[in-house]
Amino acid sequence: MAGLTATVARERLQALIPTDHAVIAAEARHDQTRRELDSARRVQAVVHEATRPSRSRKMALDHGSGDRIVGLDAKQLRDSARALCRDHDVARTVLSVLVQNVVGSGIDVIPAPRRRGGKVDRGLAQDLRDAWDLWWDRPEVTWQHDFGKSQQLLFGGCARDGESFFQDLTGRIPYLDHGTEVPFSIEMLEADLIPLDFNDEARNIRQGVERNAWGRPVAWHVYKQHPGDGLYWKAETKRVPAEFICQLANIDRIHQVRGLSMFAPVMNRLRDIQDYEDSERIAAKVAASLCAQIIKGDASGYGSSKDPVTGQALEAAAYRALTMVPGMIGDDLLPGEQIEILDSKRPNPNVAVYINDQLRRVAGGTSTSHSSVSKNYDGTYSAQRQELVEQWGAYAMLGEFFTARTMRPIWTRFVQACLLARIVRLPRGWTQRELMAAIFVRPQMPWIDPLKEALARGEMEDRGWQAPQQNILLSGNDPEEVLRLREDWRDQTAGQSTPQDTNPDDTRASRRSLARALALKEPE
Template sequence: MASARIARDRLSVAISTDRNAHAIEARTAVREQQLRVVARAHEVTRPSRSRKLARDWGSGNAIAGMDARQIRDQARHLERDLDLADNALNVLVQNTVGSGIDVLSAPRLPGQPINRELALQLDELWDVWWDAPEVTRAHDYGACQQLLARSWLRDGEAFYQDLVGTVPYLEHGGGVPYSIEMLEADLVPLGFNDPARNILQGVERNAWGRPVAYHVYKQHPGDPLGWTTDTKRVSAEVMHCIANLKRLHQVRGLSVFASAMSRFEDVKDYEESERIAAKVAASMTFQIKKGSGEIYQPAGEGLGGVALVQQGVPVRELRMAPGAIFDDLLPGESIESLGTDRPNPNAATWRKEQLRAAAGGIGVSFSSLLLDYNGTYSAQRQELVEKWGSYLMLAERFIAMSVRPQRQRFVEAAVLAGKVRLPRGWSLRHLAASTYVRPIMPWIDPLKEAYAKGEAEDRGWVSPQQNTLQYGNNPDEVLRQRQDWQQQQQQLQPATPAPAEARAQLRADLSRDMLRDI
């Protein structure tokens, strides 16, 4: 018995010691956690009840794999059903590619002048190819650029394939055997992954992450005639991706609406609620103010007015017309108009501020998104200058991913087909040297803009060709038209008038004769 009591006492002491040790360890851990939180330099990294810390969802490819398709579908829904989103896309496309980014040939060796003969040959071939550059023959090159840019901005990415030379069942539209095939992002499956072949989201890459091939559906998955899951492998040498990338090593793009999509949806829901409320308020016109309860008789007796019976229940009808006099009201009744608080005077302000924030997210100017151009010249000019830098960035990215590669492939096809002769010592890079004419910045005050451009040209800061390009014109074509105009003037010009000195002398003689007569 004594030994059992001793063992029990020892066990109690050990348990008490362990409990105290665990309590001390727990308090120490909590204290260390508190010290780590307090020791954080940035307040935003300290969790609190009023601030929820964000978490990282992985790499850019992980995020695109989770959200790209849903964001793409939602962006298309906004384009279809929300005029604001459709207008935002229109503005972006208008200021990125406009009617089409033109290409002016400027073949030359480094440090040498432009070979005008080659430039003229390439420009003539380019003009013919511009009318039918793609496989369906449904769009010219300007429309192709607009559709590619629209898909790139709305869906986050678009694809096109180069078709050079003889292709089965394909007849090239232009004089050069080169055509493009435009593809939507749906045709490259986001869910196609194969680590063994280094395929991620339908894109096959090498060890360095460079795309070497794309795995493409043989038919559009949204085709109403049905589709198959069979894919084909297309080399990245002929197939290219135009993607809106925000992260390093990201493979698939995300829509420009991604960050502003919730705000657009809120504006859409709010406007719909305001429209319904305004319609209900407009339907409510007048009310009949009743008297006290003693003046009423039992139901169905002495209604007054015109009595209608619907399903055995008498209904009162008062016909309203301009200048109507109601002489059949019951004692104590009067007609009053209903005053509503619709339309909501604060709705426009709230909508404007929401769209101002959304405009920054998608990279479009607020005035263009809202179609509100109020303000001073300085304010409008400042907004235009700031946003035009964003449009130039988009245009340069589109040229780098689409227009310049297509131009180089066009020149290569022209040389292979014998349409243009490559001079000795030249490379395709020298022959494909070109000037790309982007959309020009619109003018707020044409006189001020023209004066500024002329002053810059007079001071030697820009060349006349640069100013001509800023107007969206081809400098060579402008010179040819000016020469033609001068020739027409010389042919149609009447007899040469007297010089200014002769006219001045004649006026002086007439004045002297008139004074002599007086």
């Protein structure tokens, strides 16, 4: 029985040995595969040099979503940007350049109501234009700013603070006088009035914005008073539906709701420029205080004897001051003494080069042109034109953004208010969208050489590539106003010897002759 049991055990053991070997082999293959995968991951992680750790370079970390970053930094960035624009001339220049080229004196609206495929209704357009011109002077609730200044404040706040807001107020509002016959006003709001620290997960409120399940703002929670008013401020908010609040924000990431300052990438550089200039100014002041030194002569001449010139004991005349005036002669020097003018190496000739290079980077980080920020317009026509053409794309993007987020909503509410007050009437068969058709006139790219620009635009008009109205708009004028003024001039000069319009064919011929003459000149 024992022998049988041993035999059975041996047979069973022999049967299990191949299975164990197979399991061991499979585990070995699995371990090898895992090691190869780990090695591949490690290799993949350091393929890019930017991902390799280094003692001298810190690896960048992701601090979360756009909203989380806004919650961490927006308040401090806003305060820092305001301080820079308040005290730093370069920051102030950057802000002014942005406002001048994006908004200018104010983006205007030229009404162009028309049926689909039809012509512009001139009478209806004139009625809207008259109401718009009247409303332009008092568009906001305080009556302190016209619409051009309101646009500058809104866009300037967006660029500096990261965002700005305005509320639509249409119809009869208690204790509000709209100021014109159009029952429509806007209330401009700074970013401080929407609290960044107001969060309520139960109502899906984050950073003062109440959103639906898709992330679309449905309401804004607004402070009733500005939090910077001081002792009498109360942290009370009111809920305003999102359809009445328009936000103009500098957004960089998807699903980000609140904006960040455009000065964020260049704040440290601006502070460095300020510190460097301050140190150079102090060094120049110290250098200006140092004038000259007297190199003493033989030590034996400084005993207890008297000065042969003044008769004063030398011990009592240890300190001598020479008043430096033009044409002075140092005639009170002792034998062996000489005056050495101190060379302070100031002003530093490299300051302008260094500051100019830093301003170039500031301009790149704030979507402005270097020549406008540095106020340095050196260069040929081609170089200046190239910079202007490249930079104007950035201004056009910001201008379209401002038009979409501010001008179109305001124009829509304005036309609706005109209909509400019966200032204009919707013609039979028209839709409100057809009535609201308009042209938004943004600041246009300036001319570097007016003659060359005019010749180019005239040539495009002759070839049919542009309409005369487009050329007039590109010059910043209203085509209707230009036609009216031309007709008025003809009426005033009728029967007089004032030169009138020339033949269009002769004008084209002379323009082409002038263009050929300019082309023969040497390139700049």
